[in-house]
Structures are given as C-alpha cells and as structure tokens.
Amino acid sequence: MSDFLSTMAESSHLRAGAARGRAGVMGLTSKASSARPVVPLDLSETGFDLIGEVKLASPADGQLVTADDPGRRVQELASLYEDADAAAISVLTEPSRFQGNLGHLEAAVAAVDVPVMRKDFLVDPIQVIEARAAGASGVLLIARLTEASLLAEMTDTAIGFGMFVLVEVFDETDVDRASVVFDREILLGVNTRDLTTLKVEPERLADLAPLLPVHLPRAAESGVKSPGDAESAARLGYRLVLVGTALVTSEAPGETARTLLAAGRRTISTRSAP
Numbered sequence: 001m002s003d004f005l006s007t008m009a010e011s012s013h014l015r016a017g018a019a020r021g022r023a024g025v026m027g028l029t030s031k032a033s034s035a036r037p038v039v040p041l042d043l044s045e046t047g048f049d050l051i052g053e054v055k056l057a058s059p060a061d062g063q064l065v066t067a068d069d070p071g072r073r074v075q076e077l078a079s080l081y082e083d084a085d086a087a088a089i090s091v092l093t094e095p096s097r098f099q100g101n102l103g104h105l106e107a108a109v110a111a112v113d114v115p116v117m118r119k120d121f122l123v124d125p126i127q128v129i130e131a132r133a134a135g136a137s138g139v140l141l142i143a144r145l146t147e148a149s150l151l152a153e154m155t156d157t158a159i160g161f162g163m164f165v166l167v168e169v170f171d172e173t174d175v176d177r178a179s180v181v182f183d184r185e186i187l188l189g190v191n192t193r194d195l196t197t198l199k200v201e202p203e204r205l206a207d208l209a210p211l212l213p214v215h216l217p218r219a220a221e222s223g224v225k226s227p228g229d230a231e232s233a234a235r236l237g238y239r240l241v242l243v244g245t246a247l248v249t250s251e252a253p254g255e256t257a258r259t260l261l262a263a264g265r266r267t268i269s270t271r272s273a274p
Contacts, residue, residue: 002195004059008121009145011096016124025126032132038162039115039137041088043217048234048264051166051219052081052257053119053244054108055092056099060198064248074104075111077253082112084257088138088164090242093120093131102134109135117166121145125157138164140189143178155181166219166242170195170204175211182213189219189242202229209236227263234267 019028043049054077056065067073078089091108092100100120108116115137122128123145131139139158143151151167158165166187167178178188190212192204200223212218219240220233226246233241243260250256 004198005121005142005144005195008094008097009123012094012121012123012127012145015095016127019124019126019130025129028126028129028133032129032161035133036109036135038132039113040162041115041138041164043087043239044085044265046265047239047268048230048261049087049240050081050085050257050261050264051088051090051117051240051242052077052084052086052247052253053090053092053242054078054081054104055244055248056104057097058245059097060193061245061249064245070099071103071107074107077248078108078111078116080254081247081257082114084254085261086114086257087240088115088117090117090119090140090244091136092244093118102130105131105134105136115164117164122154123150125150125154128154128157128161128163132158132161132163136163138166140166140168142168143174144170148177148180151178152180155184155186159184168221169208172208172211175208182216186216187219187240188212188216189221190238191221193222202232205233205236205238209238224260227259230260230264231267234264235271 054074057063089108091105092098094100117138118131118136119140155165166189168189168191169175170191190208192200192202202223217239219242220238221242224241224243247253
C-alpha cells in the first residue's frame with residue numbers, strides 16, 4: 001500500500017471510530033432505516049453511462065473549486081450532472097485532502113433524483129451505514145484498503161440496504177482480492193491513477209480489461225478528460241466512466257458531461273451496428 005493510501009486509511013479508521021463513538025452501530029442503523037429511500041442505479045440502454053463526481057480539491061490537482069458556500073456549489077454541480085443525464089453523482093467526503101464531508105453528500109442527495117454515491121477511503125462497515133444514513137444510494141469501496149473478508153462484509157452491508165457498490169481496483173493483485181465479491185451485483189472500477197506519483201496511467205484500462213469478469217459492468221476512473229478518452233474506454237468494454245476533475249474545473253460542467261457521454265455512446269453504437 002502506498003504512503004498516500006496508508007495515510008488515508010489511518011485517517012479513515014479514526015473517522016470510523018469517531019462515528020462509532022457518536023452514534024454507534026445501532027444508532028446509525030436506525031437513522032439509515034429512516035433516511036430517504038435508496039434511488040436505484042438505472043444504467044442506460046445505450047450501453048454507456050457517466051458518474052459525475054463532485055470534489056472541491058484533490059491531492060493531484062490541488063484546489064479545484066473555490067466557493068463561499070461549498071454546499072450550494074455541490075448542489076449546483078450535482079444538478080448540472082443530473083441534467084446532463086449522469087447515471088449517478090459521486091461525492092467526495094474525505095476531509096483532509098479532498099475537503100469533503102458528509103454534509104456535501106447530504107446536500108447532493110437533497111438536490112437530485114438520481115442516486116448519489118459516497119466516495120471515500122472506507123475501511124469499516126459503519127462508514128457504509130453512515131453513508132446510507134446521510135442518504136447515499138451507493139458507496140465506493142477500494143479493494144486494496146481492506147482484507148478480502150472485510151471487503152465482502154462491507155459490500156454485503158451496502159447491498160443489504162439496497163445500495164449499489166462500486167469496487168475499485170488498481171492492479172492485478174487488487175482484481176484477485178476483489179474476486180471475493182464477483183458473485184454479487186456490483187460495479188467494478190479500474191482507477192488509472194498511480195498512488196505513489198499521483199500521475200494517471202491510462203494504459204491500465206487496456207492492461208486490466210482482460211482480467212475483469214465479463215458479467216460485471218466496469219467503470220473507467222481517473223484521467224477521463226476528453227471525448228477521445230471516453231471513446232477509448234468504451235472501445236475497451238468499459239460501461240461507465242467516473243469523471244471528476246474535468247467536470248468541476250470546466251466552465252460548462254453540464255456541457256462537458258454531455259460531450260463525454262455522447263462520445264462514449266457514439267462508440268458503443270458504432271460497435272453495435274451491423
């Protein structure tokens with residue numbers, strides 16, 4: 001595990017412990033049970049979808065969004081993505097390097113009718129329950145952060161609430177670890193960012209594609225910035241792209257999302273044509 005990921009995991013364990021101390025499993029489960037109902041993830045019949053990500057900052061690119069009212073900006077971006085036909089909204093809740101929090105997740109949930117996913121460095125099932133209590137309809141789980149048994153437990157916790165799960169892998173070892181949940185209905189994401197250099201390595205999409213189970217929808221993560229990137233992902237069999245930086249830094253986030261979606265869907269349509 002890289003120093004960056006180790007640091008994120010350590011911080012996440014502290015936040016999970018704090019969540020247990022504030023409300024406990026029973027308290028959060030009760031809140032989760034009374035939260036806004038889960039919004040099912042509905043993938044388009046076109047064969048290609050986009051998850052639009054909201055984040056204020058990132059370790060690789062620094063400050064991405066400056067706003068007097070971050071919660072309002074989160075809602076504005078989420079609404080723009082929804083209007084652009086995004087299948088879901090991803091919200092960063094990690095506070096130290098991404099300037100996120102659960103309030104941003106709640107703000108996005110209140111602003112849109114599509115499912116909202118909590119993206120963070122989750123290491124404990126209580127954080128899945130915490131996400132559901134905040135209104136999330138999905139969670140991202142990083143295979144490298146946990147043992148396979150814990151990944152399965154966290155996946156099952158989310159599925160038990162009716163949430164969708166995006167399991168993220170970086171390399172072949174991660175794919176092996178994630179295989180413990182390949183019999184569940186999950187999304188499988190390939191993150192192309194190197195966690196040591198924080199640089200994007202787009203070739204990972206092609207390198208890992210043959211190793212991914214064909215029955216699971218796969219998502220291309222990190223580095224999708226242009227129509228060409230979306231087209232490449234679609235040609236390699238990726239069913240979705242998760243896009244953050246290119247959208248939040250765009251002068252027209254909604255239009256950028258539409259352009260990326262159109263490029264991927266055009267590629268799928270061309271491949272499907274007789």
